Amino acid sequence: MIFRQLHDAGVLGINRRNGSYTLKWNKRRFYPLVDDKLQTKRLCREAGLPVPKLLAVAHHHFQLAHLLDQVADRDDFVLKPVHGAMGNGIVVVVGRDGDALVRASGKRMNASEFRYHAAGIISGLYALGGQPDQAMVEERLIVHPLFRDIATNGVPDVRVVVFRGVPVMAMTRLPTADSGGRANLHQGAIGAGIDLVTGRTTYAVRHNRPCSRNPDSNRDVLGVEIPHFETILEIAVRATDRTNLGYVGADLVLDEQRGPVILELNARPGLAIQIANRAGLMPRLDAIERTWQAGRSVEERVALGRDVARSNPPLA
Amino acid sequence: MSRASAITGLVLALIGAAIFATKAFVLGVPLAPSDVKDLWQVSLRVTVRGEGRRGSISILMPRTGDGQTILDEATSSGALDHTSRTTDDGRVGVWTGRFEGLHEIRHRFRVKTVDVTIPLPGRTTARPPEDVERAWARGTVMYPTTAPQIVAALDELSLPGNGDVVGRVRTIFAFVQHEVALVRTAADDAVLALEQREGSREGKERLLVTMLRAAGVPARNARGLVLNEKSAPAERVWTQAWIDGAWVPMSTVDGFFGHRPASLILFGTGEQRVIDATDLRAVAYRYESLREHLQPGEVASVMTPDSGLLRLFSLYRLPLATQAALRHLLLLPIGALVIALFRNVIGLQTFGTFMPILISFALRGMPLAAGLVLVGFVLGVGVLARLALERLRLLLVPRLALLLCLVVLSVTTVAVIGQSTEQNELFKGVLFPMIILTMLVERFTIAIAEEGWKPALTKAGYSVLAIMAVYPLFNSIVIEHLMFSFPELTLVIMGCLVWIGGYMGYRLTDITRFRAILSPQPPEQPS
Incomplete structure (x- = not known):
């Protein structure tokens, strides 16, 4: 049965995301920290993390x-x-x-x-x-030159899902003409999964179907190395550390001048990142929960996230 | 599902099921409504204010007789003395005593009614017996048979000869029915109604009696209630004419002749009013009714069950209006369960979590298709107006208020159209939940703007699907009976909801959503 296959692939469904992750790890009283962009901005500034002015x-x-x-x-x-x-x-x-x-x-x-x-x-x-x-x-952020041809009409971002301070999965969302410049997967933006270990895009989907090129520029979106990827993961982890939330999606933009900048945090990150990575979140989340220890440094946690990703690779 | 939620759900469901089983199988509360026609529960509440003097109040009360059977009658009146007397005209309950401040008199009964048809004879020459003629064919103040206008009108009618009583009655009946208009605010008086060619219900029926008597046919007015499921019972007056040994019922207003519809119950005949008071300052009264779905014997078992505990919790003992409200209210949990299944097990998103329930609820008693057309029409007008308002750049709350006005106006229009085309189903739409429709318009337009027409229409489609799924449940007499007779089933529903809430598995729609992950080879997208 298809439920069985989804389960074996480790796909996290929306009921389980709500019941076992967002409801369990994200306390309601901390939601305003991420739902209110001014508060998020203040929080990040206090931690010395880059945000748009x-x-x-x-x-x-x-x-x-x-x-x-x-x-x-x-x-x-x-x-x-x-x-x-x-x-x-x-x-x-x-x-x-x-x-x-x-x-x-x-x-x-x-x-x-x-x-x-x-x-x-x-x-x-x-x-x-x-x-x-x-x-x-x-301030308007200026798209990093690397993205100029693979993302069209808008600003691409990098989404990192962070669970209990450990990065779990990442993707980049590339706007296209028919997404109206928005980095929104259900509006037609390309979602490209990023290998946490190599920082390269591995697989991409658009409108829920596999794709390898930007339909506007016809440029290949696979195998692209995301610049400053390690810094992106570290900033995402540091930002989520400040929120007291256990299951967060951090959205960053790579600015031409300033490098990675935090755009916003999300306490109910979507599940499409699994499609973009062709990998289920569950085995990674389980692995992190099994080996979780308090008091690890940011670098150790990023390394842990990479190890977990390496041992739970995308489907063949 | 976590152990805790599995157990909580199980406990809730078991408690509910245990109470249900005890009531159904040990105490014998009927599981399904019986097929009874025209069994009603009627209650009268009279509120009286007096100023410390003695006074009396008399109430016309129905008797078992042709076409109606009275069951389980009960009255309560506090410290007043109660007597009742029965005459040919009917049964009158009289309450006397010192009326100081507010008093309340309650009378409640069940009544089973059937259509009564009196076969009309052909030619008849049988003269009515003397006592009938003396009592019912004379002129009185209320029925002035000798008034010149009445005499003149009869002359003009050229009635058939004395041998054809039915023909004489029919001719007079047709005259009053067609030549005297019904105007609610017009005269109650027979002569005035004749002169002005318009009368109230009372005026027309009095005129009919007066003219019949003047033509030598014994006649009298009958009084009672008309029962209907949608509104409170209303007092009715009609006419009985003595034809060949039988009192033949007829009404020029309600348009029946020779038979009495089952919706009417007869209280009494003659000039006696339904409620009469002497030496009292103010009297107010109100009838309520409810259609029964149980046999009289079964009703007795739920009204006064053998078990004291059951008696304490039986909803059948509540006032009728409360019963009617609870019958509706107890359906809501079922709707909520369907919505939870829709969203968390199937995974279809609708506009507003409980909006489909509320719309289904408002469409109760209306054909589903007509209801959906109504919603569609109001939504269409609203969305068009909303798109037009966009240009004015109005702030949010005034804009929503404007939409509310428009929704009210379009529902009013539908009601007027419904009235003029005699589509009564449409007219019921007036009770529509306006606020919900307004929010629906706003949400729908925002969805169009943000996500585009296709996703917005898809979501609207799912909402309609949810409405259609809930609708038959809300319109089922069986389910209504079950939830009302066994409110503990709500605990079972709560148990199911705990289970659904603890269901961590995939939704049906996750299959399509994540299918891309499972497809073995990523096919190259044509570029």
């Missing part, structure tokens, strides 16, 4: 009038909901055209459209639970 925040509607003034000296920036999820509600501004703002898609947006969008954010339109939210503007 915060330019402006609007907590209330009346502050919207001045939101654009606060970034008058910049040509590019990103507007985001503080409690957003899955990249919803994000506006990436890449330049100016007279009074209008130029979005990443090339479309123009005037100041009043910008304010309306920010008002929607504050009203909670894009917030996780629909509650009133805040709008934040932060």
Whole structure:
């Protein structure tokens, strides 16, 4: 039976993820640390971890009038909901055209459209639970040259799942034209699994089907070595250490100038990373739980994660 | 599933099942509703305010007779004296005493009704007996047979000869039915109704009696209740004419002649009002009714069971309105169970966790297809309006409030259309949960904007599927009876929910989701 095959492949289903991992290891009271991007940013800054620079925040509607003034000296920036999820509600501004703002898609947006969008954010339109939210503007990260041809129309990120302080699995999400520039797998971005040991992409899926090339640029997305991969794993582990959460997805972006930067943390990381890696999470999670000890250093834990990944490789 | 949740679920389910089994197999509570037609439970509550003087209140009470059987009658009235007398006109309960402040009188009974059909004779010359003629063919203040307007109207009708009583009655009946309009607020008086060519129910039926008597046919008004499942029982007045030895029921308003529908119960005849009070300051009363799904004998066993404990917990002893509410309420856990199965075992996502339940609940008693069309229509209007509102850039809460107004308006429109095309099913949609529909519109539009039409419609499709899965459960008399007679089944449902909550296995949809992992060779994507 197919359930049996999934089980033998070590695939983690959504019921077990909720019951045995997120509900068990992520205490509800720590959720705000990752659901609120301002808190995550503060947390990471305090730990000396790199985050995108915060330019402006609007907590209330009346502050919207001045939101654009606060970034008058910049040509590019990103507007985001503080409690957003899955990249919803994000506006990436890449330049100016007279009074209008130029979005990443090339479309123009005037100041009043910008304010309306920010008002929607504050009203909670894009917030996780629909509650009133805040709008934040932060610096736009510039895609590392390595990704320029394998990710099109948007900023790719690297997702690392960290369980009890040990990295378990990683993938990179590469936007495409039909994902609308978003690094969102269910919208058509490419998910490419990364070997924790070598830091190279091993396997990739798009729309839940295997793929090897970016359909826009026709460039091979497999076998690509992710720069600074060890640093990425270490930053992900350090960031999750600060959250008191046991099962977290850390999203990082590789900036051209600054290297790996923490974008956000997720207390309910998705399961598609297993498809992108062609590997189940369960054997790795079990192995980590069996050998877990308190007081290991970050380097030791990254090494442990790599060992576990080596002994639980992707399916043939 | 962890041991703890397996055991918790088992314990809950066992407790529920044990109580259920004891009640069903030891105490003999019926497992399924019986096939009974037109058995009703009716209760009357009269609230009276007095000012310390003696007073009395009389209530017309139904008797067992043609077409109705009265069972399990009971009254309660505190410290008042209660007598009852029975006349040809009916049975009247009289409560007397010193009325100080508020008093409450309750009368409750069960009634089994059937359609009564009186065969009409052909030509008849039989004159009514003298006592019937004396009692029922004379003019009175209420039935002024000698009023010039009445006489003139009869002259114009050119009635058939005395030998054809049925023909005479039919002619007068047709005149009142077609020539005098029914206007709720019009006159109750026979002559006024005739003059103005419009009357209330009371006015039309009085006019009919007056004209029949004036034409020499003994006639009287009958009073009682009309019962229906959807609303509280209403008082009704109709007419009986003495034809060849039988009182023939007829109503120009409800349109029956020669038979009395099973939905009517007869309280009494003549000029006696249903409730009459003397020397009292204020009287308010209200009838409630509930259709029974058990045989009278079975009802007795759940109403006053042999077991004292069971008697204490029997929901059948609650006031009728509470019973009706609980019958609905106790269905909700079943809906919740279906939703839990849908989401956690099958893995289909719906709009709003419990929204499908609430929609199914609102569609109860309505044909499913009509209900879904109604939801679809309101949703369609809402989504179009929502997309149009997008241009105005309104803030969230006022925008939602606007959508609520639109939803209310579209439901109103549907109700009006339903009324004018006599689609009563549509009209019931008025009780629709507006807030839920509004949130549905908003969620649906956001889903369209964020995920695109296809995923939004897929999710809407799954929601409809969930609605369709829950709907038959909510409309089943058997399930309603089971949950109401055995509320402990809710414990069994809770046990199942604990199990579902502890189910760590794959959902059915995980199969399609993770199939890519299992496919042996990753096929190259065409580029």
